[in-house]
Amino acid sequence: MTKLFEKLLQPQITGIQTYVPGKPISELQREYNLSRVSKLASNENPLGASPKVLQAIRDQLADIGRYPDGSAYYLTHEMAKFLNREPEEVAFGNGSNEMLELVARIFAGPGDEIVYSQYAFAIYAISAQIVGAKGVEVPAKGWGHDLPAILKAITPKTKVVYLANPNNPTGTMFTKDEWEAFISKVPSDVIVVLDEAYFEYVNDTDYANGLEYIDDYPNLLVSRTFSKAYGLASLRLGYLVGHKELIGYINKLRAPFNVNHYAQVAAVAAIKDQNFVKKTVDYNLSGMAQFLAVFDKLNIDYIPSYGNFVCASFGDKTNEVNQELLKKGVITRPLAGYAMPEYLRISIGSSTENQHFISVITSLMK
Incomplete structure (x- = not known):
């Protein structure tokens, strides 16, 4: 793309990298002709709002x-x-x-x-x-x-x-x-x-x-x-x-x-409605335990997390794993932009979404 106005930019702006959000569900559905997509990339609340x-x-x-x-x-x-x-x-x-x-x-x-x-x-x-x-x-x-x-x-x-x-x-x-x-x-x-x-x-x-x-x-x-x-x-x-x-x-x-x-x-x-917040937190704890048990079983290294997501390492196969997950309708967050290219950040989703990810990752690791 021709840069007509770059010389007009303030010097500190030129080095800023455009923020790249996670792949939208609709885009992935079109790309791979999928009817089922589990988005586990943006640390969203799987229960929605109260x-x-x-x-x-x-x-x-x-x-x-x-x-x-x-x-x-x-x-x-x-x-x-x-x-x-x-x-x-x-x-x-x-x-x-x-x-x-x-x-x-x-x-x-x-x-x-x-x-x-x-x-x-x-x-x-x-x-x-x-x-x-x-x-x-x-x-x-x-x-x-x-x-x-x-x-x-x-x-x-x-x-x-x-x-x-x-x-x-x-x-x-x-x-x-x-x-x-x-x-x-x-x-x-x-x-x-x-x-x-x-x-x-x-x-x-x-x-x-x-x-x-x-x-x-x-x-x-x-x-x-x-x-x-x-x-x-x-x-x-x-x-x-x-x-x-x-x-x-x-x-x-x-x-x-x-x-x-x-x-x-x-x-x-x-x-x-703090009861909804408590329900959310309890739901997250259950989903996190589910993920970690699978990671331990499959010998997948991860960073212990206190949030509603967990970073799992797939070494030099991370890009390949990410692409295979996408083909199966599971969106996670690659962390190469954070200088963590061997990691995917996986949000805790709904029980259905979690099971979707677990099924796909178990099949891939085998």
Whole structure:
């Protein structure tokens, strides 16, 4: 393709790689003439959304021609009440991606540094590139965050540190002791973003809930999402919780009406239905156990995961395995883009989807 306008780009934009989402179900059906497809690539909730959420959306369909509440007033107050925080400490965005990127845009620029771990969520590095800051990638330890090394990587030029707990795509978790040793030593003028997109799935007493540290560390922002355990991925809704001053800056820069009306309505209903979240988490634990038992039986190496997905290694046969899975109607997530070419990330799906994957992978490995 002829590049007519590349010379007009800001220099930091030229190196950004276009995000490639997982293969859509409809595309795979057309490509291989399939009637049955199991999508296990995007860490979605196999149970969908709560029935109460669906009804809340139906009740509001007549308002589709109206702009949403630009302040997300009812949602903000409902979430603040649920989290036992003040409304001024919560900000909402079009997915947690928008929130994570806004932090970089507000606090970093050319000449600054943004620190993150190897094998961490791609938006961290992309956010650094967008604002022209230097991305500092710290080598991982056991596929997870090496917090002491990340602490050492902080310099006077560091403006933002991104951490994910559990981490995507590897599913690893750092403990409460590791976190407390880290955050207590971070300079107060460095913004720490703790990305907890998968925190609902963690069933471990050593997990550090970021909200418990906000009062002691005003430089801490906790990022969460409604896309995973709440099953609202198509509505794109994420949020940040933190000190009122930091949240004020986020709200100043976020786009007007950045959270659509149905996302707000759905989220209010979702917050009130925690039984559905518990059902989701229990379902995930069962599916995870099912996958790991099969991997152990087939001698497939995997990274122990605290999320709703697991990374499995197929060595130098990974591309071949992925293609064979696709031909059989199973979509997983290759991780070559994360410099993990020997791994596939497999989301926990419905019992039917899980069994579909298990049947195909068992046949392939034999």
